[in-house]
Amino acid sequence: MSVQKVRVERKIGDSVLSFETGHIAKQAAGSVLVQYGDTVVLVAAASGTPRPGIDFFPLMCDYRERLAAAGKFPGGFLKREGRPSTKEILSSRLMDRPIRPLWPAGYKDEVQVQACVIASDLQNDGDVLAMIGGATALHISPLPFKGPLGSVRVGKVDGKLVAFPTADQLEESELDMIVSGSRDMVAMIEGFANEMPEDEMMEAIGFAHDAIREVIDLQEEFYKKVNPEKTPYQSPEDDGLLERLTDAYYSDFKAAQQTSGKQARAEAVRAVRDRAMADVIPDPNASDAVCVNRFKTVWHDLEEKVVRDLILAGTRPDGRDHNSLRAIHCETDLLPRVHGSALFQRGETQALITIALGTSRDEQRVDGLQDEYSKKFMLDYNFPSYSVGECRPIRGPGRREIGHGCLAERSVAPVLPSADDFPYTIRVISDITESNGSSSMASVCGATLGLMASGVPISNPVAGISVGLVQDGPDNWCLITDILGTEDHFGDMDFKIAGTQNGITGIQLDLKVTGVTNDIIRATLKQSREARIEIxxxxxxxxxxxxxxxxxxxxxxxxxxxxxxxxxxxxGPGGKNIRGIQETTGAVIEVDDEGTVLVASSNKDSAQEAMRQVEACTATVQIGKIYDGTVSSIKEFGAFVEILPGRDGLVHISEMSGGYISSLDQVIAVGDAMKVLVIDVDEHDRVKLSRRKALEELGEEDPLAVEGEGGGDSEGGGDGEERPRRRRGGSGGGGGGGRGRGPRRSGGGRDRD
Incomplete structure (x- = not known):
């Protein structure tokens, strides 16, 4: 790519969108700097020669965020970006999906589109700018890309639709949707809403399309200024093999495709294919033999023709009409010990759901360009190879699994209770144990069943369904509800819509054609709602x-x-108090900076006891209230009594008893129980206590005073002998059972001179 520096800009929404090229990444086939607000994304496209023997278009789209774009360092030991984050993977998928259908038939050159966020204002997300930049870079490159293609994010704040909403606006928005399209048709939708009615969703899509046209106007202005020289591409010539196979095997293939059951249907189709291959390629080593790869490609085209013809004629491979759902089976409580489980089966698609409930310690910490935050709800989607009867190495989740999990997660999230109403961290695991079409929507349905079975108070149940499209010309098209795997593969559209009886919570449109009209979208929303209510x-x-x-x-x-x-x-000091409560009760206690305390335990009684101790530990000392305390230390002038965990007060010796006490350590000991009344809390938060007044208010006898009064004769004289030491554990108004008694002011002691 060799052009002079070119820049165009236009205000769309509340900020200016600009494209610039000819300054950075000039050796790429096409490159562009996309800026909106102070967020800048560099997007570059490159191509290479096709790999021998491939039968697909090897498009690669990658999105990355440099944390330095927001003045941040990556966390962890290595201070550089590593493998892509979930956000980056999802954004890469967003770039790929609208671009992939816009290439000539048979084009198999390597194409890679890389987007990198190099500056961020933390308000305008780089994902939609990368989508715009990817289409723009391809549009001004020599590659045979069928652009232009625009994208926009739409929100709805205070009842008003907003194009390119900021992060702050999205916090208050009831809609977060990205739409891509050409000037006349919609090419991709990915959105999430708070139970938005279908007519409002249709209005939002129309609003987005208007903004897309503004983006396309800017792209076309940019294209004219760059004036790229496009490399012509000629699709492969027809060698007549498709016509030959159609004439010989169309009827047999059509009958095989109508076999009941996925596995039986596959066996019937395979038998026809093997017979056709033996007829067409009797000797693979012959000089004029048809290439095996060529045969497989053409046979795939024949299968596509058969399936599409059946659907357009009103007959689907499994015999259903266009609007019918497959048989649905639901179960809950399949598994022991787990916090919740469910099974949702629709036809030959089956999702096994497991629920785990945890505390705030189990929240998922998410770090990236935006400020670090935590997630209290996670939905993980797994697609093992056995679900489709295949063998494949077990590795980590791929892009598809992460994308399907995100779609299901965000479709269910709007009906979850708030953290104030339900403070648990929730994890949902969806294991697809059988698959034949729309397993992500089965995950939505199964997750709803599992959450209700586990006692999560969701506001409304959520269900989802996928609607397909087969189109042969602008006026000859039909929608099909609850698509099979073959209908998804050979059809033109996979339109997944999830929601409640009130409206849509999740929407995702993927196409194999360049776009669909608003009439098709409107009809799909209506047909999907009917199916959703039935589910x-x-x-x-x-x-x-x-x-x-x-x-x-x-x-x-x-x-x-x-x-x-x-x-x-x-x-407490050094964590003494909270650690002591946890050790004695077995509960886990968490407290945040706002003063919210969570007590967690697998045992209900343990949790309640821990909460009682927490409340006692943090209770406010009330003047005039009587507490059951414990002597914590003894001094000459009085005793310190713990009345709440970690909180004690002083009982002065004069407030210990109505009788005379010469030495406290002779009548009480550390650890003795004692009833005390709070008589004052001074300006330094020091608590003053009285045992004497507590007993008076309770109307209980003070054994210290009583014993002193009754110890001598009527004249107050004694016999001159010292009293024996009183054993511990004596009763009497919480006096604690002192060890002995000293002389009393009221008599009963030795005569004094």
Whole structure:
């Protein structure tokens, strides 16, 4: 790429969108700097010669965020970016999906589009700018890309639709949707909403398309200024093999495709294919033999023709009509010990759901360009190879699994209770144990069943369904509900829509054609709603509402709010208090800076006891209240009594008893129980206590005073002998059972001169 520096800009939404090329990455086939606000994304496209023997278009799209773009360092030991984050993987998929259909048939050159966020204002996300930049870089490159293609993010704040909403606006938005398209048609949708009705969703898509046209106007202005020289591409010539196979095997293939059952259908199709290959290639080593790879490619084209013809004629491979759902089966409580489990099966697609409930310690910490935050809800989607009867190495989740998991997670998230109402961290695992079409929507349905079975108080049940499209010309098209794997593969559209009875929570449109009209989108929304309501009815016959109690094996979470200045009292010196409560009860206690205290334990009684101790530890000392205390230390002038965990006060010797006490350590000991009344809390938060007044208010006899009064004759004289030491454990108004008694002011002691 060799052009002079070119820049164009236009205000779209609340900021200026600009494209610039000819300055950076000039050796790429096409490159562009896309800027919106103060967020800048560098996007570059390159191509290479096709790999021998491949039968697909090897497009690679990659999105990366440099943390230095926001003045940050990567966390961890290595201070550089490593493998892509979940956000980067999802953004890479967003770049890929609208671009992939816009290439000539048969084009198999290597194409790679790389996007890198190199500056960020933390308000305008780089993902949609990377999508715009990818299409723009390809549009001004020599490659045979069928652009232009625009993209926009749309929000809805205070009832008003907003193009390119900021991060702050999205916090308040009831919609977060990205739409891509050409001037006349929509090419891709990915969005999430708070139960948005279908007519409002359609309005938002139309609003997005208007903004897309503004982006395309800027792209075309940019294209004219760059004036790239496009490399012509000629699709491979037809060698007549497709016509030959169609004439000989179309009828047999059509009959095989209508075999009932996925595995049986595959066997029937394979038998026809093997017979055709033996007829067409009797001797693979012959000089004029048809190439095996060529045969497989053409046979795939024939299979596509057969499946599409059947659907357009009103007959689907499994015999259903266009609007019918496959048989649905729901179960809950399949597994022991787990906090919740469910099974959702629709036809030959099956999702096994497992629920885990945890505390805030189990939250997922997420770091990236934006400020670090934590997630209290996670949904993980797994697609093992056995679900489609294949063998494949077990590795980490791929892009598809991460994308499907995100779609299901964000489709269910709007109905979850707030952290104030349900403080648990929630993890949902969806294992796809069988697959034949739309396993992500099965995950949505299964997750709803599992959450209700585990006692999570969701506001509404969520279900999802995928609607397909087969189109032969602008006026000859049909929508098909609950698509099979073959219908997805050979059809033109996979439109997944999830929601409640009130409206849409998740929407995702993927196409194999260049775009669809608003009429098709509107009809799809209507047809999907009808199917969604039917699925919800079947789900609710299994479990009509969330259970009132969580699983007995789930941790019990109790929560209270304390004053932030009481946090220190709860924790205690060196963590003594909170550690002591945890050790004695077996519960886990968490406290945040705002004073919210969470107590977690697998045992309900343990959690309640820990909460009682927390409340006692952080309670405010009340003047005039009587407490059951414990003597913690003894001094000459009085005794310190612990009345709350970590909180003690002084009982002055004069407030110990109505009788005379010469030495406290002769009548009380550390550890003795004692009833005391709070008589004052001074300006230094020191607590003054009285045992004497506590007993008077309770109307109990003071054994120290009584014993002293009754110890001598009527004249107050004694016999001159010292009293024996009183054994510990004596009763009397919480006096604690002192060790002995000294002389009393009221008599009973030795005569004094």
């Amino acid at each position: 919800l009815k079947k789900m609710l016959t299994t479990i009509p509402r969330p259970r009132r109690e969580i699983s007995p094996t789930a941790p019990r979470l109790l929560r209270t709010k304390i004053s932030p200045d009481k946090i220190g009292a709860l924790i």
